[in-house]
Amino acid sequence: MYADIVTIFPDYFAPLDLSLVGKARRAGLVDWRVHDLRDWTHDRHRTVDDTPYGGGAGMVMKPEPWGEALDQLLAEAWSTPTLVIPTPAGVPFTQAMAHELAAAPHLMFACGRYEGIDARVAEHAASRMPVREVSIGDYVLNGGEVAVLAMMEAIVRLVPGVVGNPESLVEESHAVGSGLLEYPSYTKPMHWRGLDVPAVLLSGDHGRVDAWRAARSLERTAARRPDLLPPTQD
Ligand code: 6GU
Helix, strand or coil: CCEEEEEEHHHHHHHHHCCHHHHHHHHCCCCCEEHHHHCCCCCCCCCCCCCCCCCCCCCCEEEEHHHHHHHHHHHHHHCCCCEEEEEEEEHHHCCCHHHHCCCCCCEEEEEECCCCCHHHHHHHHCCCCCEEEECCCCCCECHHHHHHHHHHHHHHCCCCCCCCCCCCHHHCCCCCCCCCCCCCCCCCEEEEECCEEHHHCCCCCHHHHHHHHHHHHHHHHHHHHHCCCCCCCC
């Protein structure tokens, strides 16, 4: 998986070189380049935004630098990329979408700031490549950078070979399949600050352990994310 990330804040992406994602890059399993949108401006002030037509607060990112950036990155691409545009007005980013994007050979991320990017940029890009306008949750960030960090981490760990034990991808929360939240986990010591590890986990009875974990998953999901429960039959 290869990604081009376009932003006016390239420094936001330095942490991608840490931890599992950075290790995957050094292992040659994934790679990315971060580009400064202002490199595609031509005025002295390297302007990337302007006031909104129709009025209102905030600034809108101008289409011309984005058009030139996407033209150039598309011309350099060896296969048609998928363009991901983070926006609070997007469709929800899910584990299923992370799996789809992890299978794409080339992603492009267009990080908007302020009140977003002139809507013609996505419209025009859609005539050249698949475009996904995506939100990471029902809250507002100042720009797409933090959303792209979150999406890159979710995507990169699904690339084959990145996570050491693929079993750990199966059981975790939001695993496509069960759709339930993960059960609680415990490690040593057995007694800690007056709290004990549930006895069933020490029993060595895998059937009882599995049944206990399934019950805790269901209980947690009902309490925290009832929207994830399968519809009940009448
Ligand atoms: Cl993807 N971008 C911004 N700016 N805010 C968000 C978001 C994305 N997802 C949730 N809030």
